Amino acid sequence: MRRSPIDYLRIAGILDGTSLLTLLLIAMPLKYFADLPLAVTINGSIHGGIFLLYIGSILYAAIRIQWSISWSLAAVFVAFIPFGNFIFDVYLKKVKDRYPVKPFRMSWIIYSIIFFSFIDLFAQLPVMSTFAKSVGASAFIAGIVVGLYSFTNSFGNIASGILTDKIGPLSMMLFGLAATSASLFSYHFVDDPLTLLIVRSLHGFFGGLIVPAAFTLLANTTAHDKQGSKSAVTGSFVGIAAIIGPAFSGIMASKTSVPNVFTVIGALGVLLLVCSFLLRQVHVKKQEREASHVSFKWNRDVQKAFMGAFFLMFSQGALAYLLPLHVEALGYSSRMSGTLMSMFGIVAVFLFILPTNRVFNRVDPVYTMLIGVAVLAISQMLIGQMTTTLTLYLVMILYGIGFSSLFPSINTLLIQSTTPETRGQAYGYFYAFFSIGVVVGSSVLGFLRIGIAGGFMLTGVVLTGFFIVVLFDIRKRVKSKKISDFSMK
Structure with a gap:
């Protein structure tokens, strides 16, 4: 079965939400309470790379499916809220079949x-x-x-x-x-x-x-x-x-x-x-x-x-x-x-x-x-x-x-x-x-x-x-x- 652009967005969103949580709940406590700033450096770099991938998946979805710009803005907004990506993923799963895929424009x-x-x-x-x-x-x-x-x-x-x-x-x-x-x-x-x-x-x-x-x-x-x-x-x-x-x-x-x-x-x-x-x-x-x-x-x-x-x-x-x-x-x-x-x-x-x-x-x-x-x-x-x-x-x-x-x-x-x-x-x-x-x-x-x-x-x-x-x-x-x-x- 061919994957929808929303599937790629969901995968990238879960990865982004997970890396944000590890940054906030693991890396930052290690920096401030265990004197390990390297944890934030490594986790922050990984999170930054995943976030760029997530933004790319939002753009790809916006190009390929028939949805309003408000969906793209919401996708960006939830990335800055702990557990936001996971909540957004529930909604994406429900509405995925409502949006047809458009032909890719060269x-x-x-x-x-x-x-x-x-x-x-x-x-x-x-x-x-x-x-x-x-x-x-x-x-x-x-x-x-x-x-x-x-x-x-x-x-x-x-x-x-x-x-x-x-x-x-x-x-x-x-x-x-x-x-x-x-x-x-x-x-x-x-x-x-x-x-x-x-x-x-x-x-x-x-x-x-x-x-x-x-x-x-x-x-x-x-x-x-x-x-x-x-x-x-x-x-x-x-x-x-x-x-x-x-x-x-x-x-x-x-x-x-x-x-x-x-x-x-x-x-x-x-x-x-x-x-x-x-x-x-x-x-x-x-x-x-x-x-x-x-x-x-x-x-x-x-x-x-x-x-x-x-x-x-x-x-x-x-x-x-x-x-x-x-x-x-x-x-x-x-x-x-x-x-x-x-x-x-x-x-x-x-x-x-x-x-x-x-x-x-x-x-x-x-x-x-x-x-x-x-x-x-x-x-x-x-x-x-x-x-x-x-x-x-x-x-x-x-x-x-x-x-x-x-x-x-x-x-x-x-x-x-x-x-x-x-x-x-x-x-x-x-x-x-x-x-x-x-x-x-x-x-x-x-x-x-x-x-x-x-x-x-x-x-x-x-x-x-x-x-x-x-x-x-x-x-x-x-x-x-x-x-x-x-x-x-």
Whole structure:
């Protein structure tokens, strides 16, 4: 008899509940009453691993069966209550037959690979500069080490785009996944600055091969009228990676080491590589598999998508550089910078996954892009003026709304203005603009030395300038269409 996803959830839940009880009733008394702290260390590590397995089983169940999100939230909640998993298991056993199993959608593997690529990126943020110094790098070399990933990543994006159209997105994505996982494992061999520079270069380049191929494969296997909402769902996985990545790497690096952080992410990459071979079942049209002889065209909409990608990440680079400085200058702890960044990510993820994402199927992406840019510009101008905790959080909520509007819009615009034969190359350039935008956003503001408030204001002005350019282009397009319609009459 074939097992239901709920069966796997029940098994993982019993294991999680048992490890929690042993931690609370055995390991902790041994630590505090028998002076054996190692018991908590061992049991805590085992419980942490089982909990991750349990979360994975919740996600698998949510994907495969027809139940409401409240069941998934309840499953997470009971994991923190002693005996909660056992009580929940009784209910799961009773209701198991009420929920039919849905066919597994291959798009979830692609989403997971996109998540892997971005958690790989975001996990580096809090640990790379300190890791560089730990192997003997100077402050100058450490700065190069941090930026080198994005620099070589842009070349990987372009190479992936060109090769995706020639050998197919699936083959390109599998190669990028394998090479990136190998480069993640290689951090264990780093013991001097030169080796670290080499590993960072390879890591950035190979990491750049994945995203254009993954987005191309997803776009080419999605119905035209669902592209907008699919782009929003994709954005939710990027947002989740942005929330989890820094916290995961910061905590794990402090408990173990930075190479171990990358080893865990590399292991996830290997697991996804194995799962990715299932994607060969996905129907891909012949013209998407064979080498393309259609030339890529830089039409107006493609250019707007590229500019949108650049300015979105320019805004992100400015935020990553200025927000910690602003929080520190106000006298708050550095932890608040992380929670503020998480706030905008959480808002964006909710807007991506809620029914609000359907608006991207119904509204011209140029207009939703305009809204996103305008909200980001206003947010950047306001952040530098905010001095209280409440107002900072409110502005970051506003920033999350702008991000959640702009990211799906530029993806949808790119898809609608390209063909499957050239979409890989388009995505290659698209994500190269992403990488360059981050570097420019942080480095230019650091070079200008115009102060924190001035940096936020300048970023807002730059985004406003882009808003005006797009607005005039839309008005010009509407005017040309009216003239064309009039002449046809």
